[in-house]
Amino acid sequence: EVQLLESGGGLVQPGGSLRLSCAASGFTFSNYFMSWVRQAPGKGLEWVSVISGGGSSTYYADSVKGRFTISRDNSKNTLYLQINSLRAEDTAVYYCAKRAADGLKYFDYWGQGTLVTVSS
Amino acid sequence: QTVVTQEPSFSVSPGGTVTLTCALSSGSVSTSYYPSWYQQTPGQAPRTLIFSTNTRSSGVPDRFSGSILGNKAALTITGAQADDESDYYCVLYMGSGIWVFGGGTKLTVL
Numbered sequence: 001e002v003q004l005l006e007s008g009g010g011l012v013q014p015g016g017s018l019r020l021s022c023a024a025s026g027f028t029f030s031n032y033f034m035s036w037v038r039q040a041p042g043k044g045l046e047w048v049s050v051i052s053g054g055g056s057s058t059y060y061a062d063s064v065k066g067r068f069t070i071s072r073d074n075s076k077n078t079l080y081l082q083i084n085s086l087r088a089e090d091t092a093v094y095y096c097a098k099r100a101a102d103g104l105k106y107f108d109y110w111g112q113g114t115l116v117t118v119s120s
Numbered sequence: 121q122t123v124v125t126q127e128p129s130f131s132v133s134p135g136g137t138v139t140l141t142c143a144l145s146s147g148s149v150s151t152s153y154y155p156s157w158y159q160q161t162p163g164q165a166p167r168t169l170i171f172s173t174n175t176r177s178s179g180v181p182d183r184f185s186g187s188i189l190g191n192k193a194a195l196t197i198t199g200a201q202a203d204d205e206s207d208y209y210c211v212l213y214m215g216s217g218i219w220v221f222g223g224g225t226k227l228t229v230l
Contacts, residue, residue, distance in 0.1 A: 035219070037166075037221075044207075044209060044221060044222070044223045044224040045158070045160075045166065045209050045211075045221045045224065046221060047211065047218075047219040047220065047221055050217055050219070057217065058217075059216065059217030059218055061218070062121070095165060095166070100171065104154075104171060104172060105154040105156075105171075105172075105213040106154060106156035106168065106171035106172065106211070106213075107156070107158075107166075107168065107211075108168055108171075108177070109168075110165040110166050110167075110168075111165060112165050113165060
């Protein structure tokens with residue numbers, strides 16, 4: 001059974017940093033692109049970033065480029081999102097999502113999310 | 121900047137049929153954008169419904185179907201049930217590793 005478990009969220013001051021983690025199990029982690037998607041309170045889903053299975057290719061939404069860094073440790077089956085220079089508008093639930101097999105461009109499994117609150 | 125537009129809200133009667141759409145700010149949605157659809161209830165993670173325009177994810181009832189209607193992607197619910205009351209999101213793959221979600225449609229069944 002595929003499981004994705006996010007952690008690392010919390011309350012952080014504006015300008016601060018945070019690293020989110022997503023522990024994956026139930027599939028061969030290194031074979032799949034993985035993504036982060038966020039949802040601000042009461043708002044819709046926003047795609048944030050994706051990383052290839054080996055970690056060599058990364059892509060970001062324009063809204064986070066330069067402040068967010070996606071990475072992975074395939075030896076630990078864990079996905080990360082480093083968030084720097086946090087702003088109030090980064091307040092959101094952050095979901096990790098597994099991208100389906102190559103050629104099927106959609107997200108087939110989602111974690112339950114971790115809440116990041118940016119406030120002084 | 122690419123914007124993906126969905127109806128903010130929609131209402132359907134139990135047993136009725138509703139079609140939600142997903143449009144691009146510039147241009148037409150085609151299968152090349154690999155439109156997929158997700159259902160989300162409050163406090164829950166999204167659930168995958170439809171991928172690659174019209175393929176139902178495992179376990180999704182056949183009352184959910186996807187298509188291209190004109191220049192938009194569409195999600196049709198035939199025989200709506202009370203527990204279909206949710207938020208529905210489409211997402212398009214723009215190429216070069218980039219996805220864009222629509223703003224979501226809040227569906228009310230009453």
